[in-house]
Structure formats: structure tokens, C-alpha cells
Amino acid sequence: MRLIIIGAPGAGKGTQAVNLSERLNVPHISTGDIFREIIEAGTHLGIEAKSYIEKGLLVPDELTISIVKDRIAKDDCKEGFLLDGFPRTIPQAEQFDEFLDNNDIKLDAVINLEVLDDVIVKRMEGRRVCKVCGRSYHIYSNPPKANGVCDFCGKQLVIRDDDKKETVLERLKTYYEKTTPLIDYYEKKKLLLHFDGTKAISETTEEIMERLLKKQVVS
Numbered sequence: 001m002r003l004i005i006i007g008a009p010g011a012g013k014g015t016q017a018v019n020l021s022e023r024l025n026v027p028h029i030s031t032g033d034i035f036r037e038i039i040e041a042g043t044h045l046g047i048e049a050k051s052y053i054e055k056g057l058l059v060p061d062e063l064t065i066s067i068v069k070d071r072i073a074k075d076d077c078k079e080g081f082l083l084d085g086f087p088r089t090i091p092q093a094e095q096f097d098e099f100l101d102n103n104d105i106k107l108d109a110v111i112n113l114e115v116l117d118d119v120i121v122k123r124m125e126g127r128r129v130c131k132v133c134g135r136s137y138h139i140y141s142n143p144p145k146a147n148g149v150c151d152f153c154g155k156q157l158v159i160r161d162d163d164k165k166e167t168v169l170e171r172l173k174t175y176y177e178k179t180t181p182l183i184d185y186y187e188k189k190k191l192l193l194h195f196d197g198t199k200a201i202s203e204t205t206e207e208i209m210e211r212l213l214k215k216q217v218v219s
């Protein structure tokens with residue numbers, strides 16, 4: 001199964017993607033997580049990516065697309081994948097479609113999580129993330145079992161560098177300018193499924209699973 005999950009920063013893409021990748025047994029590929037890994041590793045590409053991410057801007061399309069193509073070509077993506085946060089621009093979507101066509105791969109659905117801006121700003125203020133596995137928590141709405149520690153890998157939770165309020169507002173601006181045209185793009189391809197991202201996390205996961213079942217993407 002080949003899925004994409006799109007939505008504003010903080011809409012819950014990563015949170016839903018973790019649940020769905022477990023349920024559907026497909027790898028969760030987050031371009032944001034990949035960029036954070038290469039930044040941490042201090043590679044040349046990481047240094048370039050950081051200069052955009054810290055300003056709330058998008059990493060250039062060419063770099064992002066080549067990273068995704070390399071990742072999708074790996075063996076664990078043969079039976080499917082769940083892309084979180086890619087594509088994020090029309091050129092990314094077009095070049096990704098070309099890549100899929102050339103490799104005889106078809107997308108099954110694009111999940112769009114809808115959340116209003118004021119909810120997003122509150123979510124980002126309380127978000128804590130695990131640097132090791134990328135899981136997101138929230139100090140009030142989705143707390144870890146033990147304060148400040150990841151439930152899954154036991155590592156310390158941190159605040160993401162780009163979760164400062166001014167960077168969040170910049171990321172939202174970038175989202176409306178560059179990413180919202182994708183809603184139309186995938187709607188025209190009859191791939192888009194809309195979800196209210198403000199419901200309880202598990203409720204949204206169930207709704208997504210039900211819709212995928214109805215669309216006969218899962219059996």
C-alpha cells in the first residue's frame with residue numbers, strides 16, 4: 001500500500017503515521033525526520049537543510065526529491081510506504097509522479113489532516129519529541145507515561161528547534177503558500193481523503209483505517 005499524509009505543521013501527520021505504519025505494516029518515511037537525522041550527523045547536506053529549516057522555509061525541491069527517491073528504492077518499500085510530509089510543493093508532486101510512473105508504482109490514497117491554526121500553535125507549544133525514534137508527545141494532550149521519557153525507546157524527550165513560536169508562524173505561512181495547492185492536485189487525481197485532525201488521536205486513526213477499507217485500499 002502506498003500512502004501520503006499531508007497537513008499543516010503540527011496537524012498530527014507524524015502521530016498518525018506511526019499508528020498507521022504499525023497497523024498497515026509499511027515503513028513510515030518522514031522527510032522532516034530524515035533532515036533532522038542528517039543535521040544531527042553534521043553532513044554537508046544536513047548543514048544545507050538546517051539553513052532552511054531553522055527559518056521555517058522548505059528545503060529546496062531537488063535535494064528533497066533525491067532523498068525520497070533513494071529511500072523509496074530501498075527493499076523495505078517494495079510492498080508499500082507511508083510518506084509523511086512529502087510532497088510539499090507542486091514540483092515535488094509532479095516529479096514524484098514521474099518517478100512512480102517510471103517504476104510502475106501507483107499511489108493508493110493521500111490523507112489530508114485538517115486542523116485550524118490556533119490549535120496548531122497550542123500543540124507546538126507543548127510538543128516534545130524523541131530524537132531517536134521521532135515519536136511526538138504533548139505535555140497535556142498526549143503525554144508520555146513517564147515525564148520527559150519516550151514510551152517506545154526510553155530516551156529523553158526534547159523540544160524541536162523549529163517549534164519556537166516565530167518559526168511555527170513562518171512554517172504555517174510556508175504551508176499555505178507552497179503546500180495547500182497539493183489539495184487540489186490530489187483531489188483531481190481522486191486520491192484525496194479528508195480527516196478532522198482535532199479529534200482524539202486514536203479516533204482519527206480508526207477513521208482513516210475505515211476509509212481505507214471502504215476505498216478498498218486495505219482488505
Ligand code: AP5
Pocket residue numbers: 007008009010011012013014015016030031032033035052053056057058059060064084085086087088089092123124126127128136137138139141142171197198199200201204
Ligand atoms: P516536518 O518534521 O515534517 O514538520 P512539519 O510538517 O512542520 O510537521 P510537524 O512534524 O511539526 O507536525 P506533525 O504534523 O507531524 O504533527 P505531530 O504528529 O508531531 O518538517 C520539518 C521541516 O523540514 C519543514 O519545516 C521543512 O523545512 C523541512 N521539510 C520536511 N519535508 C519537506 C519537504 N517535503 N520539502 C521541503 N522541506 C521539507 O503532532 C504535533 C503535536 O500535536 C504533538 O505534540 C502531538 O502529540 C499533538 N497531537 C497530534 N495529534 C493530536 C490530536 N489528535 N489531539 C491532540 N494533540 C495531538
Ligand code: MG
Pocket residue numbers: 013014015030032
Ligand atoms: Mg512530523
